[in-house]
Amino acid sequence: MNQYTAEEMMTIAASRKLKNGVVCFVGIGLPSAAANLARLTHAPDVVLIYESGTIGTKPNVLPLSIGDGELSESAQMVVSVPEMFRYWLQGGWVDVGFLGAAQIDKFANINTTVIGDYHQPKTRLPGAGGAPEISTNAKESLIILKQSKRAFVEKVSFITSPGHLSGGDAREKAGLSTKGPTAVITDLGVLAPDPVSKELVLVSLHEGSTVEQAQEATGWHLKTNDPVPFTPPPTPLELSVLRDLNERTALAHSGTH
Amino acid sequence: MSKICSLKEAIARIVKNGDSVAMEGFTHLIPYAAGHEVIRQQKRNLTLIRMTPDLIYDQLIGAGCVKKMIFSWGGNPGVGSLHRFRDAVENGWPQPLEIQEHSHADMASTYDAGAANLPFAVLRGHIGSDLPLYNPQIKWITCPFTDEKLAVMPALNPDVTIIHAQQADQQGNVFLWGIVGVQKQAVLAAEKVIITVEEIVVKLNPPPNGIVLPHWVIDAVCKVPGGAFPSYTQGYYERNNRFYQQWDPIARDRERFNQWIHDYVMAVENFADYKAQLEKDLIPGDTK
Numbered sequence: 001m002n003q004y005t006a007e008e009m010m011t012i013a014a015s016r017k018l019k020n021g022v023v024c025f026v027g028i029g030l031p032s033a034a035a036n037l038a039r040l041t042h043a044p045d046v047v048l049i050y051e052s053g054t055i056g057t058k059p060n061v062l063p064l065s066i067g068d069g070e071l072s073e074s075a076q077m078v079v080s081v082p083e084m085f086r087y088w089l090q091g092g093w094v095d096v097g098f099l100g101a102a103q104i105d106k107f108a109n110i111n112t113t114v115i116g117d118y119h120q121p122k123t124r125l126p127g128a129g130g131a132p133e134i135s136t137n138a139k140e141s142l143i144i145l146k147q148s149k150r151a152f153v154e155k156v157s158f159i160t161s162p163g164h165l166s167g168g169d170a171r172e173k174a175g176l177s178t179k180g181p182t183a184v185i186t187d188l189g190v191l192a193p194d195p196v197s198k199e200l201v202l203v204s205l206h207e208g209s210t211v212e213q214a215q216e217a218t219g220w221h222l223k224t225n226d227p228v229p230f231t232p233p234p235t236p237l238e239l240s241v242l243r244d245l246n247e248r249t250a251l252a253h254s255g256t257h
Numbered sequence: 258m259s260k261i262c263s264l265k266e267a268i269a270r271i272v273k274n275g276d277s278v279a280m281e282g283f284t285h286l287i288p289y290a291a292g293h294e295v296i297r298q299q300k301r302n303l304t305l306i307r308m309t310p311d312l313i314y315d316q317l318i319g320a321g322c323v324k325k326m327i328f329s330w331g332g333n334p335g336v337g338s339l340h341r342f343r344d345a346v347e348n349g350w351p352q353p354l355e356i357q358e359h360s361h362a363d364m365a366s367t368y369d370a371g372a373a374n375l376p377f378a379v380l381r382g383h384i385g386s387d388l389p390l391y392n393p394q395i396k397w398i399t400c401p402f403t404d405e406k407l408a409v410m411p412a413l414n415p416d417v418t419i420i421h422a423q424q425a426d427q428q429g430n431v432f433l434w435g436i437v438g439v440q441k442q443a444v445l446a447a448e449k450v451i452i453t454v455e456e457i458v459v460k461l462n463p464p465p466n467g468i469v470l471p472h473w474v475i476d477a478v479c480k481v482p483g484g485a486f487p488s489y490t491q492g493y494y495e496r497n498n499r500f501y502q503q504w505d506p507i508a509r510d511r512e513r514f515n516q517w518i519h520d521y522v523m524a525v526e527n528f529a530d531y532k533a534q535l536e537k538d539l540i541p542g543d544t545k
Contacts, residue, residue: 028334028335029335051361052283052284052285052436052438053283053436053437053438054436063335064334064335064336064496064498064501065284065334065335065496065498065501066283066284066309066334067283067284067285067334067436067438068284068496069285069435069489069491069495069496071436072285072435072436072491073491078435078436078437080437080438080439080441080442081283081308081361081365081438081439082365082366082368082369082439082442084365085361085362085365085366086362086365086366086369089362090362090380090381090382113358113387113388118391121346121347122347123343123347124338124342124343124346124347125338126330126331126332126338126339127328127329127330127331127332127358128329128330128358128359128360128361128386128388129309129329129330129360129361130330130360130361130362131360132360132362132382132383132385132386132388133360133361133362133363133380133381133382136381136382136384136385137381137382158387159385159386159387160386160387160388161386162384162385162386165385171385174384174385175384175406176384176385253498253499253502254499
């Protein structure tokens with residue numbers, strides 16, 4: 001019935017969270033798709049930063065890696081990686097960190113390190129990358145990932161990048177003065193931390209999804225706003241810009257280069 | 258004396274078994290040719306250092322060259338896991354791999370401290386993360402001026418740093434541009450330095466703020482056109498994203514991996530032969 005896919009809705013819902021003019025530190029993959037969609041629709045003045053050192057980048061196709069030539073060729077400037085993390089991120093210039101995750105828990109802590117025991121892992125994941133310091137030094141962060149019981153767990157086995165830690169004022173008590181995760185966008189809906197407990201609450205549902213489905217894809221008892229509103233569906237413009245972007249990207253990555 | 262020599266000679270002379278070796282490159286300018294030469298010369302018990310270990314480190318690990326890896330993100334960018342790295346960590350194949358794990362901000366700072374000849378790097382980071390519980394090198398200090406709690410890590414000073422760049426001149430001065438990652442810091446932090454370049458030119462023509470590494474901080478400069486393939490060299494060739502995608506099934510399977518290393522690394526004389534062979538095999542549309 002729907003004229004768009006759940007993944008398209010997820011990317012579009014995430015792109016809407018990015019306000020025009022903000023400085024955004026972008027992770028590769030889903031965050032990069034959402035951030036560039038924002039730039040190509042309602043937020044033409046958003047400043048996109050990738051950890052490879054590219055600042056103010058405007059890629060015509062989505063990069064496969066964090067350091068594709070497309071990023072540096074379309075950037076306002078390219079700086080070294082130490083400069084990127086020390087001056088621009090730690091220096092306090094980043095408004096929003098836009099992150100993906102392998103696993104997330106009910107307080108929006110992210111695990112991208114290991115499933116199971118650290119020394120004898122069931123699954124070894126890529127590791128931290130830039131995320132720990134993005135999640136603590138950016139003024140706030142957005143997280144985008146598909147919702148499933150494997151990905152949404154009550155407590156992550158390893159906190160790679162802190163969200164709201166054990167909830168409440170734990171983040172502040174740990175010495176972190178930035179807001180941390182303010183929204184988690186999935187293929188089923190949007191979650192946001194409760195203002196007091198900081199536990200993730202389902203605040204909107206994408207059309208076609210149900211609360212039961214969201215609960216089924218979550219490893220803890222998921223609280224919901226009552227009633228939970230529907231996410232406004234994609235506009236024709238959002239959908240066509242996203243599809244054009246994906247088409248250009250697929251074409252660029254299927255060639256021999 | 259000119260620093261220019263063949264890559265084979267440079268690796269044989271400078272990289273010793275048991276060395277700590279940083280082959281840096283942040284997606285761009287990754288020194289694949291040098292990595293293959295290390296595999297071909299069967300260097301052993303290396304401690305490999307790199308912020309973003311990718312396919313070349315996967316190959317070095319699977320080929321049995323590596324005892325330990327110091328890193329902050331290990332994956333096939335945009336594709337998924339490094340399967341040889343995972344097999345070594347999860348199953349100890351072909352040998353157990355010791356790991357020392359950082360975050361990017363942390364590791365960039367430790368190279369920077371290494372280049373600055375300081376004993377440690379300081380960072381507003383690691384707070385709330387579990388990483389410090391598993392990396393005993395990460396410690397905490399209180400700022401003597403503000404009382405803020407900050408993370409500190411020992412400086413990184415590799416025995417050998419190897420990078421790839423666009424150009425060198427006859428004297429062995431090197432010029433690189435584009436995404437330059439942490440290469441300058443890694444070079445200045447190292448005891449010995451090998452740099453492969455796309456071409457040797459009569460005269461470098463850098464802008465006043467261009468990144469030039471003078472010959473007197475380098476031990477060997479080797480001309481290897483295409484030496485960053487399948488990563489890219491800005492101004493010369495683009496990233497071969499197809500190769501990164503095609504690596505995934507090869508690396509998943511131990512036998513297929515061994516065969517690949519044999520066919521494309523051990524059985525060829527040099528990187529140019531490997532590239533010629535690979536380009537013949539990489540038929541567009543063939544995704545097996």
